[in-house]
Amino acid sequence: MAMEGPVLCRPAMQAKSPAAALVNNSLTRFGQLGTISKYRNVSRFISPISQPSTKNIGPCCSFSSSSDGNGYMAGNFSDSDEDYVNSTVLEAVEVRSGSEGYVIKMRDGKNLRCVHNNSQGRNIPESAPQPAIVLRIEDGSETLLPIIVLEMPSVLLMAAIRNVHIARPTIYQVVKEMIDKMGYEVKLVRVNKRIQEAYCAELCLTKKHPALQIDDSTDSITFDLRPSDAINIAVRCKVPVQVHRSLAYSDGIRPVEPARMAVAAGLSDGLLFTELDRPDGQASVEAQEFGLVKNMLIAAVEERYKDAASWKDKLMRLRSKRKNWA
Structure with missing residues (x-):
């Protein structure tokens, strides 16, 4: 798992398909959502923050089949399945960091304390509480990957997870319907690389064949999106969110139970429950x-x-x- 991830974000080729151009033009509205950064289509990781650019640049559609240098094919995402691992979106709302590690605030108000996977010799910068999307890596390691976003994508994601009805359609619902009307379906979302403190994600679509009731993985479209936007779409379309293994290993954090929780677990008669697993009524x-x-x-x-x-x-x-x- 100690493989090196890509370090450069190659500009994607513009799609020639009229349908893809329609999606590309519509998705430029995503510039109003997610975290604004001086890098295109990315969200920030917890680190010293650079001065963001005020210029909004929308995501682009790519039919490119050339390699990025690590075996990943932009137009054929099935070629690198072994480099990715599935993840689950947690109901987390904020993350802060300091000398003692990380604290994740869950939707129910509980705090989950974590340490970095590679904490030895690592200087963790102080960070005020920031809205975040937290992914749990489903490889049995209990690794978490926090991604800093703006407040709006975080709240809309929680609303989607909890099935909260919103009277007016959000941009994510509009994009979902546009993809369906064009005859495509969302296959998966991948958080594929990090450039300094910024993450990049991809939205992978495949062509639907209603008569055969199958999807054609050879006819695919890949969009570069910010993780906050891509994950919101993935949750609404009920498709997997995958993370590159190198990111999970290098950037992941793991939960650490405070002492008072360890005592509570010892009094539970062998049951694997702690104070995080049940409400306290307060x-x-x-x-x-x-x-x-x-x-x-x-x-x-x-x-x-x-x-x-x-x-x-x-x-x-x-x-x-x-x-x-x-």
């Missing part, structure tokens, strides 16, 4: 804060600006009462 300020943020952003998406302003005022009052984040 009101959670973090969960209340997340609910206010969710309501505010959903109201903004639905253009109910008075409601959004009201939720914002409540959120500011709640935050003003808090002394510490943890």
Whole structure:
């Protein structure tokens, strides 16, 4: 697993298909979502943040079949299946880092403390709480991969996971319907590389053949997207989210149970449950804060600006009462 991932993001060739051009033009609206970075179509990793560029550049569609130098074929994503591992999207909302490691805030308000896979000799920078998408690598190692995003993609992802109804369609729902109308279907999403502190992802589509009830993997389209956008689409289309093994090994973190949780586990009569696995019945300020943020952003998406302003005022009052984040 200690393989080196790609370090350069080769510009993708523009598609010549009119249908692909339609998707390409429509997906440029994704420039309004995800984390803005000076790199194209990427989201940030926890590290010293560079000054972002204000220029929005939309993702592009690629039919290229040339190799990136590591055996990965941009137009035939099935050739490198062994380099990727499936992952699960966790219900996490924020990540912060410091000298003692990482703290992931879950949707229910609980905090999950983690350390880096390669913590020896590694200086972990201090980072304030930031919205994040956290992937759990499904290889039996309990490795987690946090990806820093903006608040809107994070809230919309939680809404999709929890099947929260939003009155007005989001851009992710529109893209899903466009893909279906064009006769394609989403095959999978891959987080395939990192450039400095920025991750890149791919959205892989295959042509549908309704008469044969099969998909044609030889007729495929690959889009370069930010992970926040690609994962949101994957969750709505119920397709796998895969991570390159080199990223999971080099950037992954693993949970560490605090001492008080270890004591609780010892009193559970052999049951593999800890305090993270069951509610304590107490009101959670973090969960209340997340609910206010969710309501505010959903109201903004639905253009109910008075409601959004009201939720914002409540959120500011709640935050003003808090002394510490943890």
